[in-house]
Amino acid sequence: MKMEIPAKYDPTLTEDKWYKYWMDKGFFRSEPDSREPYSVVIPPPNVTGVLHMGHMLNNTIQDILVRRARMQGKNACWVPGTDHASIATEAKVVAKLKEQGIDKNLLSREEFLNHAWEWKEKHGGIILEQLKKLGASCDWSRTKFTMDQDLSESVIKVFVDLYNKGLVYRGVRMVNWDPQAKTAVSDEEVIYKEVQSKLYYIRYKVEGNDGFVTIATTRPETILGDTAVCVHPKDERFKHLHGKKVLVPLINRSIPIILDDYVDREFGTGALKITPAHDINDYELGDKHNLETIDIFNDNGTLNENAQLYIGEDRFDVREKIVTDLKNAGHIVKLEDYINNVGYSERTNAVIEPKLSMQWFCKMDNMAKPALKHVMDDTIQFHPPKFKNVYKHWMENIKDWCVSRQLWWGHRIPAYYLPEGGYVVAETIEKALEIAIEKTGNKNLTINDLKQDEDVLDTWFSSWLWPIAVFDGIRNPDNKDINYYYPTNDLVTAPEILFFWVARMIMAGYEYRDDQPFKNVYLTGIVRDHLRRKMSKSLGNSPDPIELMKIYGADGVRVGMLLCSPAGGDLLFDESLTEQGRNFGNKIWNAFRLVESWNVDENIQQPEYAQKTIEWFQNKLNSEIENINDLYDKFRLSEALMAVYKLFWD
Amino acid sequence: MELIKPAYQQPIDKKTYNQTLSVFETLLKLLHPFMPFITEEIWHLINERKDGESIMIERIPEAGQFSEDIIERFENVKETITAIRNVRNENSIAQKDVLTLAIKGEYNNDFDACVKKMANLSEIKSTDIKIDGAVTFLIQSAEFYIELGDLIDVEEELIKMKEELDYYKGFLESVMKKLSNDRFVQNAPENVVLVEKQKKADADAKIIMLEERIRSLKKS
Structure with a gap:
């Protein structure tokens, strides 16, 4: 008996129905067994984020790989989860509180965190629900969040372990300071932009005679923190100044002339002002010449008492004011237009201020070695392999990782300061107290005497453990899950986070499992619009994936994502592609209806033409399956899809 | 599909029908990772399924043996069919008018039944000599002749x-x-x-x- 087949395929009638069926039957569940494992960990999206086209591409690819592996008879396990995204989430919560008239600075840490958790409960997990619409076959019973109890314990355990191994240390360093978020940010979170600036030529009076020396700077407000003027030792123009001192204009502070061949004689006047507290190169010179360091800025970018002038005023207001005052005092020689690179914070767009501060660092050089080796020898394969070069360059020039952030939302650093100075690092305050008593010999110490570090860890300090921590391999390194699922098979992610995330996972993998975290890394392109512009909210050129799925069905959008033609690694997305995806579905539906409409007569023999055609198609099919398998191995999924598509045609 | 489908309003034999469904099911499995929903829907309509069955836990077909030779020969068959259709178009001969095809030279006749059906031929014969007055075309080294006879003025x-x-x-x-x-x-x-x-x-x-x-x- 034949069923009535609807004339048109309606995804709204089938997608939710089948997703529910798959969930109810537990088809996405995975537990270790005797089959070959196939595991993938999702790149955890920001917990309060919403789905964008980049997620659609990334998760469509993962789902294709996972579903295929499952159908190959492997025990497929795709672990979903979300990231607490320290700085991004905190910025959102601060902005939301501001809208409600609440100033973060007036809240206690605990009060603020209550707001943040509330925000997380309200918006967290929306994105995971959206992924279900796409058909993602994740094992939802394994869903993790980077601030879950078990993951937090793993992060803290690793911090303490690295500290005990001497790989985590505390030190003063020049960091990229975001005066708006009031936190240090990593080098990778600074975006450099070419800016039209002015080069100010300012003359300093020589102490003890009537001479002057002129320097050139783009940041006249920082002269208040100058502690030297530097010239090239062989520069004849300044020979007469060797051993002399000059006076900082307006405040007449006496500073030495120093000599260093670091100075570029061709730049500006050949004489350089040195401000060790506010420039990384000056900091290093200051270190070398034992110069004083005068920090003239508050954390929010206003000037402090050290500046002597303009106290409490913003650095950019001061720039204008000081130029006027310098002019009036006869210190400005000239101004020139000048194009320079200025660093901006990726999160807040504030101009980054180089700032000396006490931070926690993680030593990288030894961890980088196995991580570099195993990528270069293809133990871990990058697809496409061109990214090996970028990776090599990074790993060979790696700097220590500043892991502390002056934020509240995240994993609080487990360092406890003692009343008599010094600190101890431990997983719990109770343990910290034990160590503190042992260290100080003071048996009267109590938990109340210990003051925990105010800072939290960089978000990547938790996500670098992701492939291990989701299987509880940090706390229980010999458990059933980690032994079965690790190393994972494929990681699908974006090239932008190759260093932030991928490289660090590889380092953590070798440090904590002595093994690679994954076998393949498939780096997808950036989804752009048909004019090649990056998709963004402000341009309004990013379609809402949920709306697209309502119109074209999840299948249509999935196919549309794969039909994007890669151009230089980027994907040019156009809504017509999802329409093509839907049309492809309709064609299959119609082919199916045609076959279903045939009347079968049991009494007729199979004609020769039919027998021959089927014989041919079997051969063709086998040949194409071989081809498709090869394309999968090369992660050429669009081509694999096209091959299947053509088979339907034949 | 065009090749195996029965004539309009005619029934199909059971074997071909089952084989077609089986091939279709294979294709659905290959497509499932890309389009999970529509493939599941069709897979359930194509055959009676028990509760708890799903295309997503079926085994994806693995590549079996195949002959490059058969695949290549069939490409020739497609080319032949297209060439005959062109002859029909150029000479305004309807598909329903039966033709005969004569072939001079090396030609494998394995798929003659398919060519006959698709090109509506009564016969495919071999010839040693050129046939004057026939329309001719060349595929690889073989010469093909179609006598149009009364079909054209x-x-x-x-x-x-x-x-x-x-x-x-x-x-x-x-x-x-x-x-x-x-x-x-x-x-x-x-x-x-x-x-x-x-x-x-x-x-x-x-x-x-x-x-x-x-x-x-x-x-x-």
Whole structure:
């Protein structure tokens, strides 16, 4: 008996129905067994984020790989989860509180965190629900969040372990300071932009005679923190100044002339002002010449008492004011237009201020070695392999990782300061107290005497453990899950986070499992619009994936994502592609209806033409399956899809 | 699909039907990772399924043995069918009018049944000699002949051909005028000259084809 087949395929009638069926039957569940494992960990999206086209591409690819592996008879396990995204989430919560008239600075840490958790409960997990619409076959019973109890314990355990191994240390360093978020940010979170600036030529009076020396700077407000003027030792123009001192204009502070061949004689006047507290190169010179360091800025970018002038005023207001005052005092020689690179914070767009501060660092050089080796020898394969070069360059020039952030939302650093100075690092305050008593010999110490570090860890300090921590391999390194699922098979992610995330996972993998975290890394392109512009909210050129799925069905959008033609690694997305995806579905539906409409007569023999055609198609099919398998191995999924598509045609 | 489908409103034999469904199911499995929902829906409609069954936990087909030879031969078959359809179009012969095909040279007849069905042929025979008056085409080294016989009016066809021949000769002349003009050849952009040369080659080929056809029509 034949069923009535609807004339048109309606995804709204089938997608939710089948997703529910798959969930109810537990088809996405995975537990270790005797089959070959196939595991993938999702790149955890920001917990309060919403789905964008980049997620659609990334998760469509993962789902294709996972579903295929499952159908190959492997025990497929795709672990979903979300990231607490320290700085991004905190910025959102601060902005939301501001809208409600609440100033973060007036809240206690605990009060603020209550707001943040509330925000997380309200918006967290929306994105995971959206992924279900796409058909993602994740094992939802394994869903993790980077601030879950078990993951937090793993992060803290690793911090303490690295500290005990001497790989985590505390030190003063020049960091990229975001005066708006009031936190240090990593080098990778600074975006450099070419800016039209002015080069100010300012003359300093020589102490003890009537001479002057002129320097050139783009940041006249920082002269208040100058502690030297530097010239090239062989520069004849300044020979007469060797051993002399000059006076900082307006405040007449006496500073030495120093000599260093670091100075570029061709730049500006050949004489350089040195401000060790506010420039990384000056900091290093200051270190070398034992110069004083005068920090003239508050954390929010206003000037402090050290500046002597303009106290409490913003650095950019001061720039204008000081130029006027310098002019009036006869210190400005000239101004020139000048194009320079200025660093901006990726999160807040504030101009980054180089700032000396006490931070926690993680030593990288030894961890980088196995991580570099195993990528270069293809133990871990990058697809496409061109990214090996970028990776090599990074790993060979790696700097220590500043892991502390002056934020509240995240994993609080487990360092406890003692009343008599010094600190101890431990997983719990109770343990910290034990160590503190042992260290100080003071048996009267109590938990109340210990003051925990105010800072939290960089978000990547938790996500670098992701492939291990989701299987509880940090706390229980010999458990059933980690032994079965690790190393994972494929990681699908974006090239932008190759260093932030991928490289660090590889380092953590070798440090904590002595093994690679994954076998393949498939780096997808950036989804752009048909004019090649990056998709963004402000341009309004990013379609809402949920709306697209309502119109074209999840299948249509999935196919549309794969039909994007890669151009230089980027994907040019156009809504017509999802329409093509839907049309492809309709064609299959119609082919199916045609076959279903045939009347079968049991009494007729199979004609020769039919027998021959089927014989041919079997051969063709086998040949194409071989081809498709090869394309999968090369992660050429669009081509694999096209091959299947053509088979339907034949 | 076109090859196996039964004639309009005719039933299909059970075996072909089942084999078609089985192939269709194989394709659905290959497609499932890309389009999980529609494949699951069709998979459930194509056959009775028990509760707890799903395409997503079926085994994806693995590649079996195959013969490159068969695949290649079938490509020839497709080409043959297309060529015969072109003959029908060019000579305004309806698909329902049955033709016969004669082949001179090396040809594998494994798939004759398919060609017969798709091109509506009564017979495919081999021949050692050229068949005058037949329409001819070449696939690889084999020559194919189709006798159109009564299906076309020779006189009328000859007039049509001659008109066409005159048109192409005139066209060739105008192209040659341009190409024999040194100023044009030297000064026009390279691609423009190339286009003209291509036009000449096309017209030459067409004229040869028409002359050949007229010759053979006259003999019949």
